[in-house]
Amino acid sequence: MAGPTTAERGERQQESPDPPLARRLRPPKLRTIIILAVVLVLLGAGSVWLLYGSQWLRVERVSVSGTRVLTPEQVREAAAVPVGAPLISVGTDEIEARLRRKLPRIDAVDVVRSWPHGIALKVTERTPVLIVQKGGNFVEVDDEGVRFATVSEAPKGVPALELSVSRSSSAAASLRRFGEARLVREAVRVADAIPSAVARDTRTVKVRSYDDISLELSGGRIVAWGSGEKGAAKARTLTALMKASPDARHFDVSVPTAPASAGS
Incomplete structure (x- = not known):
């Protein structure tokens, strides 16, 4: 009995999908999706806890630089940085506004979070002419x-x-x-x-x-x-x-x- 002709074999190959490509195009299983979602939720919750709830990223020191007439102690007192608070929650704009209001001698101030435990206050004082x-x-x-x-x-x-x-x-x-x-x-x-x-x-x-x-x-x-x-x-x-x-x-x-x- 004669086997399939060359033309018939070509038609069958065109009708049959490529098995490796089909496997690559399959959608992920529901179990995989659930596992990825759980991992993302855990990562997000862990990040929030690390930034806000843990004791690792909290304000422990406030450094001051650039003073000439003012003392670092005066700047720290006027800045009123909440030592012990989560570093991410410290309002840098509020600290800058507070320093300008309380110490008019300050011309400019840069309030920088210094991870993992510090706030840096870089002060520029006004110069009298x-x-x-x-x-x-x-x-x-x-x-x-x-x-x-x-x-x-x-x-x-x-x-x-x-x-x-x-x-x-x-x-x-x-x-x-x-x-x-x-x-x-x-x-x-x-x-x-x-x-x-x-x-x-x-x-x-x-x-x-x-x-x-x-x-x-x-x-x-x-x-x-x-x-x-x-x-x-x-x-x-x-x-x-x-x-x-x-x-x-x-x-x-x-x-x-x-x-x-x-x-x-």
């Missing part, structure tokens, strides 16, 4: 015009800010137009622009109006600066003017393209 005398104390003003701290002793090398707005119509108009806060910011702009060699000798930044700001240097020398505009040009002009007239007592750079000096 001017001081305002208030009774027997001194108010520190930073480079943004923010009055951030009152101290009993004036910091060395920081000039005093003197707001001496006269009762003249122009000065009064300037005060009404710009306000005291704006005049303080203009004084800060001037203080930032003063050449470093001159800054060391600057004792007072005096503001009479928006465009009438002057510097009082050591030895009774006076610099008429004008407004806070064109600070870089005025700084260069003042440096050259003081070199050209080292014995002068009065310098005027309010118009940097037409400077003047006088006195000896």
Whole structure:
């Protein structure tokens, strides 16, 4: 009896699926799905317990860096980090807001979880560029015009800010137009622009109006600066003017393209 022809064998092979491929395409058994689901639930529950319920990942220490005037103890007290709480539950934004509110001297702070047991507080303090005398104390003003701290002793090398707005119509108009806060910011702009060699000798930044700001240097020398505009040009002009007239007592750079000096 003759066997199947070649054509018949080809047709049977096309009709028969590939057994290995069929096994690969079979859906997982219900038991396998249940086991995987149980494993995932256990892993999730274990992770939650590890982060919130165990004693392994809790706050044990609070480190402070970057302080200059403030002490680490002051920062820790103001931060009020909940020692013993789960590290994952500590609100870093809340700590930052609390530090800024309680310690205005802080300009910026980075609150970092230091796994497995720490909170790191990286502080940047404000730097005074001017001081305002208030009774027997001194108010520190930073480079943004923010009055951030009152101290009993004036910091060395920081000039005093003197707001001496006269009762003249122009000065009064300037005060009404710009306000005291704006005049303080203009004084800060001037203080930032003063050449470093001159800054060391600057004792007072005096503001009479928006465009009438002057510097009082050591030895009774006076610099008429004008407004806070064109600070870089005025700084260069003042440096050259003081070199050209080292014995002068009065310098005027309010118009940097037409400077003047006088006195000896």
